[in-house]
Amino acid sequence: MAAPTTTDQEVSGxxxxxxxxxxxxxxxxLRKAFIKGAGYSDDALDRRIVGILDTQSGYNPCHxxxxxxxxxxxxxxxLQGALPVTFPTISLHESFSYPTSMxxxxxxxxxxxxxxxxxxxxxxxxxxxxxxxVPAELMGAISADLPAIQLVVGxxxxxxxRGVRVGACTDCRGYWAKYxxxxxxxxxxxxxxxxxxxxxxxxxxxxxxxxxxxxTEALGIAPLGSACPPxxxxxxxxxxxxxxxxxxxxxxxxxxxxxxxxxxxxxxxLQAIGGSTNAVVHLLAxxxxxxxxxxxxxxxxxxxxxxPLLVDLKPSGVNYxxxxxxxxxxxVLLKQLAPLLHLDSVTITGRTLGEELAMLPTPFxxxxxxxxxxxxxxxxxxxxxxxxxxxxxxILKQSAMxxxxxHHRGKAVVFKDADDMLARIDDPNLEVEPGSVLVLQNIGPxxxxxxxxxxxxxxxxKLARHGVKDMLRISDGRMSGTxxxxxxxxxxxxxxxxxxxxxxxxxxxxxxxxxTRSLQLCIPDSELERRLVAWKAANPTGTGRKRPERGxxxxxxxxxxxxxxxxxxxxxxxxxx
Ligand code: FES
Ligand code: MG
Numbered sequence: 001m002a003a004p005t006t007t008d009q010e011v012s013g014x015x016x017x018x019x020x021x022x023x024x025x026x027x028x029x030l031r032k033a034f035i036k037g038a039g040y041s042d043d044a045l046d047r048r049i050v051g052i053l054d055t056q057s058g059y060n061p062c063h064x065x066x067x068x069x070x071x072x073x074x075x076x077x078x079l080q081g082a083l084p085v086t087f088p089t090i091s092l093h094e095s096f097s098y099p100t101s102m103x104x105x106x107x108x109x110x111x112x113x114x115x116x117x118x119x120x121x122x123x124x125x126x127x128x129x130x131x132x133x134v135p136a137e138l139m140g141a142i143s144a145d146l147p148a149i150q151l152v153v154g155x156x157x158x159x160x161x162r163g164v165r166v167g168a169c170t171d172c173r174g175y176w177a178k179y180x181x182x183x184x185x186x187x188x189x190x191x192x193x194x195x196x197x198x199x200x201x202x203x204x205x206x207x208x209x210x211x212x213x214x215x216t217e218a219l220g221i222a223p224l225g226s227a228c229p230p231x232x233x234x235x236x237x238x239x240x241x242x243x244x245x246x247x248x249x250x251x252x253x254x255x256x257x258x259x260x261x262x263x264x265x266x267x268x269x270l271q272a273i274g275g276s277t278n279a280v281v282h283l284l285a286x287x288x289x290x291x292x293x294x295x296x297x298x299x300x301x302x303x304x305x306x307x308p309l310l311v312d313l314k315p316s317g318v319n320y321x322x323x324x325x326x327x328x329x330x331x332v333l334l335k336q337l338a339p340l341l342h343l344d345s346v347t348i349t350g351r352t353l354g355e356e357l358a359m360l361p362t363p364f365x366x367x368x369x370x371x372x373x374x375x376x377x378x379x380x381x382x383x384x385x386x387x388x389x390x391x392x393x394x395i396l397k398q399s400a401m402x403x404x405x406x407h408h409r410g411k412a413v414v415f416k417d418a419d420d421m422l423a424r425i426d427d428p429n430l431e432v433e434p435g436s437v438l439v440l441q442n443i444g445p446x447x448x449x450x451x452x453x454x455x456x457x458x459x460x461x462k463l464a465r466h467g468v469k470d471m472l473r474i475s476d477g478r479m480s481g482t483x484x485x486x487x488x489x490x491x492x493x494x495x496x497x498x499x500x501x502x503x504x505x506x507x508x509x510x511x512x513x514x515x516t517r518s519l520q521l522c523i524p525d526s527e528l529e530r531r532l533v534a535w536k537a538a539n540p541t542g543t544g545r546k547r548p549e550r551g552x553x554x555x556x557x558x559x560x561x562x563x564x565x566x567x568x569x570x571x572x573x574x575x576x577x
Contacts, residue, residue: 016120051121057091062130064200076244103450112140129153135282147251154231155321159195167204201231207481211275218269220347228329261342271307274316276481285566301384308375327368392492400484443477444494503531
């Protein structure tokens with residue numbers, strides 16, 4: 001597809017989205033009169049307007065560089081003769097979003113969609129980064145379908161603890177596990193805490209934020225080379241300036257860029273980077289906003305089978321985002337992956353992915369991004385499992401788990417919810433052994449609500465102290481993209497709506513076979529049916545949760561769809577229409 005020309009898109013400026021009731025000339029007059037109160041001249045106002053979505057917040061340290069990004073973005077917009085106008089939306093940080101940032105993702109997407117529609121602008125720049133912000137912005141921007149471009153805040157750099165490089169947040173978990181096992185003391189864990197987050201920006205490993213940043217390049221909605229430059233470096237500001245320049249020119253709409261082909265490219269990248277399990281839910285939700293686009297869990301497994309893991313970053317590998325950046329970042333990866341990609345997908349520049357890649361220099365030799373001929377893992381870093389325990393599927397990051405657990409059968413130790421797990425996991429009398437399967441119920445979209453990242457159950461203290469590092473764990477929740485282990489997630493349907501996970505009992509045997517993608521509860525069909533009927537009788541309203549009395553919590557409880565559809569709200573999805 002050719003890039004749009006200036007004649008393709010009329011400049012709307014302040015006229016964009018003018019009220020369709022009353023006197024539109026008067027409405028325009030009022031708009032101008034009010035915005036002139038901020039000191040604008042007619043010359044500034046009579047031109048293309050680029051809205052810039054500003055997600056800085058005192059509660060979002062990952063976005064602490066947004067003020068500098070705004071300055072650079074505005075410079076880029078003005079260098080091309082358009083007018084930049086910033087506006088705020090909700091901002092979500094992982095550690096400051098009670099009950100979970102995932103619970104608030106859909107709210108942020110609604111805020112984003114409606115604010116884009118509410119104010120006059122010809123295009124919008126979405127500034128995001130911390131885990132749920134980019135998915136929320138893409139979901140909202142697709143639904144608004146105004147020309148849009150993504151700018152991520154960039155990853156943080158690494159710190160140093162006693163001569164060892166550390167970074168959020170794989171190392172947060174590693175050091176905390178050492179502390180739980182009694183290997184380090186309270187003073188040392190405090191010292192590590194000073195070094196894990198040494199700058200602004202998003203977690204410096206291949207967690208959810210980095211994964212989604214890489215995916216924005218693969219989808220074509222962000223400029224090539226924009227995902228990896230560190231948040232506090234000069235290249236990050238040049239990326240911001242470039243983003244502003246691109247947005248000031250006529251731009252394609254999200255639904256012209258984000259197609260089935262670009263999603264398949266995104267899934268290829270997700271598998272090749274050993275990306276976050278959370279990205280699966282987010283991509284399903286983002287795709288769900290595109291009219292007529294039917295992306296399913298099967299697509300992830302099908303593409304995974306032919307896609308090797310090429311990027312050596314924690315938690316699947318050993319390096320950090322700043323190393324990926326120095327190795328050339330996503331463009332180098334896309335060059336390696338080219339035989340597996342749809343190169344005719346159109347990108348934000350109006351050029352195809354193939355045309356963009358052809359403009360790049362030949363990659364230099366390095367060890368962070370492997371060639372297709374020498375992968376870290378030959379295929380399927382993320383797998384989709386099916387079986388009587390998860391009729392609508394569940395996922396497992398097999399690139400970051402103990403190989404010995406890939407074919408495993410063990411007795412379930414069941415926790416009925418997150419509180420039960422907290423109360424009993426470290427009980428010295430808990431009946432658990434290294435081969436047990438830890439099962440956590442009721443942390444799904446409806447169950448908790450908002451699918452907390454509690455699916456990464458800690459190893460019971462009494463086993464951790466004896467050197468047990470990994471166990472098979474199963475839940476309907478999520479885990480942080482920075483975590484690793486034999487952790488089966490997103491079991492659908494979830495326990496709180498009467499999925500089979502709800503009726504697993506301690507002592508039941510569970511069998512996993514990654515090779516055949518199978519997860520089975522080893523009880524007779526008749527017994528499973530009997531338990532499910534009993535669950536329904538005990539929960540006549542269809543959910544095991546008390547319906548919240550009011551507000552967003554009630555809306556969420558009533559309208560959230562299951563994880564295999566992205567945990568969006570049913571009324572926001574367009575894919576089925
Ligand atoms: Fe913001 Fe990890 S907490 S990206
Ligand atoms: Mg995270």
